[in-house]
Amino acid sequence: MKKISLILLILIINTLHSNMSFADKKKNIDHITKNLRCLICQGQSVYDSQSDFALSMKKLIRIKIKEGNTEDEIYNFLKEKYGEWIVYEPEVNKNTIFLWGLPLILFIFGGLLIIRKVTIK
Amino acid sequence: MINQIGAYSLYICLFVSVYLILKSYISSKNFDKKIDQTFFATLSVQLFMTILSFFTLVFAFVFSDFSNITVFNNSHTLKPLFYKISGTWGNHEGSLLLWLLVLTFFLFIFFVTSKKMNVRYRILTILFQEIIILGFLLFILFTSNPFLNIFPIPNEGLGLNPILQDPALAIHPPLLYVGYVGTSIIFSASLAALITKTVDNVWASHIKNWILISWIFLSVGILLGSIWAYYELGWGGFWFWDPVENVSLMPWFCLTALLHSIIVLKNRNVFHSWTVILSITTFSLSMSGTFLVRSGILNSIHTFANDPSRGVFILTFLLFLVLLAVFIFFFNQKNFPDTYQRSFLVSRETSILINNWFMMFFLSVVLVGTAYPIFLEVINDAKISVGPPFYHKLIVPFLIPFLFFMALGPNIKWIKNKIKKLNTSQIIFLILSFVISFFIVLNTNTNYLFSTLLFTFSFYLFFNVINSFQKKNSNLSQKVSHLGFSIFMLSILFNGILSKENSANMKVGDEINFLNKKLIFENVKVESDSNFKKLVGEFKLNDNGKIIHFKPEIRVYSQPETITSEADISSTLFSDNFLVFSLIKNDGFFNVRYQHKPLMIWIWISVLLMSLGGVFSFFKLNEK
Amino acid sequence: MKNNKIFYFIVILIMAIFFVLLLGLKEEKNYIPQSDIKKLNNSISLKELYSGKNIFLNDLFLTNELNLINIWASWCLPCKAEHPYLINLNEKFDINLIGINYKDNLDNSKKFLSDLGNPYDEVLVDSDGTKSIELGAIGVPETYLINNENKIIKKFIGPLDQDDYENIINLIKK
Structure with a gap:
């Protein structure tokens, strides 16, 4: 397994080097x-x-x-x-607060539901 | 004449549909152990009539029968045969007829393949499915009838939008519709199962096939749309977070979540109500997709026929279905089997819940981003645009934990798993991934802690999946799909940081130098094709001695009058070289845009791999 | 009991979404300019068409008359259509008409004016279109009414028609 990873690593680094020269800001x-x-x-x-x-x-x-x-x-x-x-x-202001906030609120809410589900005895 | 055949067969369908709704409603109250043969007969009639009307329309398109107003509006005698056929569903009326065809076809297949299931469950599924079919029939017949006559009969049609004359786009809608419509079966079946108290592991393994079918077709459908956008729109991107694209992505997230939770239901007989909720949501999202696209409520590059009365119809119908589902769900909650099982923190169940959690989050980002401007405009009369930066900012950070859980999840056992104190191979993977990522980011001046972490966990997932192929106990389809996803992530990341482009105004004979490359604009020729004229540019790119020739085109269609730019792309396994040119007003000058896109082809391959995993699962290749 | 609350909440939520989407169907989908436009920036300077002199736009505004900026080009067909309205405005009313020639060949634009008549009190040249962006234009033709405080009070996107024409006259008479 380790050998495979090593070969992969070398391969990846090789392909990268050929591509690197274009990399620019x-x-x-x-x-x-x-x-x-x-x-x-x-x-x-x-x-x-x-x-x-x-x-x-x-x-x-x-x-x-x-x-x-x-x-x-x-x-x-x-x-x-x-x-x-x-x-x-869109910048965050009173019009867009829920645009940015709603997904995050739902994420936290979902997380709480899962925690409740797996910790109920 | 031919219009009458098509229209009358639709009316017969309508009668059959009403009959089946009444019949299945009555039979569901007092039914025999054996299912009535008339169901089979009437469903066959309905399927036959839909096929007949669909092929009548195809026929009208193929033979350019301009007495049909749909054909007149969307076809032209000079169009190649292939696009005449695909023109059938390249317009609003025809695409709805295709929806209907798939709806009836799927119901028929469902009926034939569900013989082992509970009789009442099958009858109720027919009931719900026929309600959907009836809704679509009414919609087609009263707001978008494809079989209207036009008199006097015109000699020539108006032509199909040239941007749609493309092989990928010809088969993209049918695939997408199969995906969408598959979710209707899942919807009807889960409501039926809920009423008949059969939401259990037997039902789960039965409905899983339908989920897989929808998921596979939806994935490949989205992929084709994306490939089309890549070479046809000529901007070199493959995903623009355009509202119409988002609308197909939303049911995909939901289906992916459902695909995972149904496995838990099948194996462990838990998550009943959650699975039903997901089924209802998936279908509602597919329907809202149709609403949003067809009503013209969205501001998008893909503009279709905008007719508000159609929007009102679909919206009302959607409201009816969703409320019906919500009522059935809440009034039958006691029907969920009481199979309380203790949940443990570290278990396969939890890891799948985590998958669902992230899927719902991604879904909510796309949903809120797409719908919010509409809501804001109505409520506050403010116009905003929600574009790529919004989606990237909200989705990308969450990919890091998502990838991490995805790498670990499949290794965890059902019910309960003990965590070993230190798992050496995991730590090696993590360190290895980090080292590789660190060097990548260091060498590309991207200099963000963020990209390093993204790369790290993408590699970490990749190594974990590769490693899992050694183990014999886990299932093949999961490994293939997850491998596909890890390659997908990696190719997007590499593509993102290593893509190079150059845009310049050039005339014939010009030569420009950039990034150690030399691009020569050698010639431009005028040629004509069967239904368009084209300017063919000839370019030569000298990339450190390696020479690539490009022949991008500018096409001028006359029916209707449109100019499109066709990019020339030379693809290899390592990178795509993409060149597109377009007219600008200054005489003789063209805007020439060159792009170098590393690993582009792997984005497509990886999505195919993901879908292939679904195919394996459908054909039960992982059950030995 | 708790489930009932969730049930009502979801039903109400669905109905609300339904009505918002229903209203959304009626909304305009394309770009419409904002109604509350601030004072024009006083640093915008353009060349005069005939003399080639640099002129600050704000210096041209009169305080005793309404000012009308019209962005046009000789290659733009709708501009020809609205031209008679501009000529009428200039002949019959006291209005300060400033033309901005957008991304044009100067010979063509001079020919345009000598052929069709010159309704403008002053013609300025915006050869690369950047000045029009500073004014908030999205294309040609566009026409802005500007009051004596150098504020845009009305924007007309696209060619002027009879309604717009009467609209402008009413504003002049006020």
């Missing part, structure tokens, strides 16, 4: 535009879209990054123009 702009909804294209992100709107948006974000704006500042700027709808990751 993701560009910031990609990260931001992936989190933005293209408002005129159904269900696409700005990153994926080639529409005029999305292309201008990418350009503007590039300019904003150069000017030294942080990711959050860019999101806030766009939210002010287009509303919360434009970001794919």
